[in-house]
Amino acid sequence: MTVLPLGLRQLFPALLAIMTVLNPVSGRAAEPAAEQPTVLITGSNRGIGLEFTRQYAARGWTVIATTRRPEEARELRALAANRDNVVIERLDITSDAEVAALAEKYRGRPIDLLINNAALLEKLDRQLLGKLDYELFDRSFAINAIGPMRVTEALLENVAASGQKKIVTLGSAAGSHGLLNPPANLYPYRASKAALNLLMHNLALDVAKRGILVGVINPGLVDTRGVLQLKPGEAPPEEFAALMPLIRAGKIRLITPEESVAAMVKLIDGLTPAQSGTFLNYDGQTLPW
Numbered sequence: 001m002t003v004l005p006l007g008l009r010q011l012f013p014a015l016l017a018i019m020t021v022l023n024p025v026s027g028r029a030a031e032p033a034a035e036q037p038t039v040l041i042t043g044s045n046r047g048i049g050l051e052f053t054r055q056y057a058a059r060g061w062t063v064i065a066t067t068r069r070p071e072e073a074r075e076l077r078a079l080a081a082n083r084d085n086v087v088i089e090r091l092d093i094t095s096d097a098e099v100a101a102l103a104e105k106y107r108g109r110p111i112d113l114l115i116n117n118a119a120l121l122e123k124l125d126r127q128l129l130g131k132l133d134y135e136l137f138d139r140s141f142a143i144n145a146i147g148p149m150r151v152t153e154a155l156l157e158n159v160a161a162s163g164q165k166k167i168v169t170l171g172s173a174a175g176s177h178g179l180l181n182p183p184a185n186l187y188p189y190r191a192s193k194a195a196l197n198l199l200m201h202n203l204a205l206d207v208a209k210r211g212i213l214v215g216v217i218n219p220g221l222v223d224t225r226g227v228l229q230l231k232p233g234e235a236p237p238e239e240f241a242a243l244m245p246l247i248r249a250g251k252i253r254l255i256t257p258e259e260s261v262a263a264m265v266k267l268i269d270g271l272t273p274a275q276s277g278t279f280l281n282y283d284g285q286t287l288p289w
């Protein structure tokens with residue numbers, strides 16, 4: 001975390017550890033390392049967001065790693081404790097107050113890349129016809145579609161003021177009309193991701209004149225639940241149970257967060273104006289909306 005200068009860190013590692021536990025969120029805005037771009041990531045405490053944080057931090061970028069519960073973000077805090085270029089900020093993307101507070105804290109500070117990664121995918125049994133949970137529709141739209149829009153609007157001037165001017169949002173093939181195939185399930189998730197696609201496509205057209213690039217990327221089917229590490233006989237997480245025979249038979253390819261994020265980082269590095277406002281797979285293929 002950036003709260004202590006490097007020398008002090010080396011002198012008082014125990015103090016740093018205690019401070020990190022007591023106050024995981026920085027009081028000051030992250031200071032960008034000279035000449036290094038800045039990335040802000042939502043939902044950076046686990047899964048793909050944590051891996052984005054690792055990979056951009058390893059490249060020396062200034063990473064503003066946001067999470068709705070910094071106190072519980074053990075892995076993220078351990079990562080930030082060992083690096084000067086990662087700062088943790090509290091952010092629930094459904095909260096007007098938290099988004100406004102973050103935007104105020106970083107007002108005037110360029111953010112080269114905003115990654116809207118946070119999302120909600122609830123268990124399958126609440127997303128099947130006959131068992132649909134309408135409260136889950138509300139939450140899915142609030143987190144998956146409206147949340148990224150709220151964060152993007154609040155930080156738009158930070159992105160506009162930066163060198164790279166990129167907004168990247170994690171979409172899902174599950175939200176694509178063109179890729180819709182049986183099994184037709186996941187109603188709230190699919191609908192909220194489809195709405196997200198429309199919002200980001202619209203945004204791309206709106207901000208093109210300012211030179212801002214807007215990418216929507218499907219990360220692939222990514223093993224953020226540790227399924228690839230299961231030992232024979234170990235039960236998979238409930239949401240993967242139905243997929244396991246297909247995964248084991250090699251009919252569905254699960255990729256690791258490391259593999260997915262490395263490919264997306266490369267894609268984002270090379271993002272072109274022609275790709276802005278399109279839906280991209282992590283490997284660079286264009287997908288249908």
Ligand SMILES: NC(=O)c1ccc[n+]([C@@H]2O[C@H](COP(=O)([O-])OP(=O)(O)OC[C@H]3O[C@@H](n4cnc5c(N)ncnc54)[C@H](OP(=O)(O)O)[C@@H]3O)[C@@H](O)[C@H]2O)c1
Pocket residue numbers: 042043044045046047048049067068069091092093094116117118119120121143147170171172173218219220221222223224
């Ligand atoms: N994994 C895949 O195969 C896959 C496939 C297609 C698309 N995607 C997309 O890729 C992105 C990352 O996926 P993932 O598998 O890494 O997801 P994940 O493991 O389920 O993690 C979701 C992240 O979003 C955060 N989050 C949820 N609600 C939030 C809120 N209101 N405010 C802020 N953060 C919130 C979670 O925080 P908490 O820990 O606090 O809940 C967590 O950090 C998502 O947009 C997902 O839809 C993933």
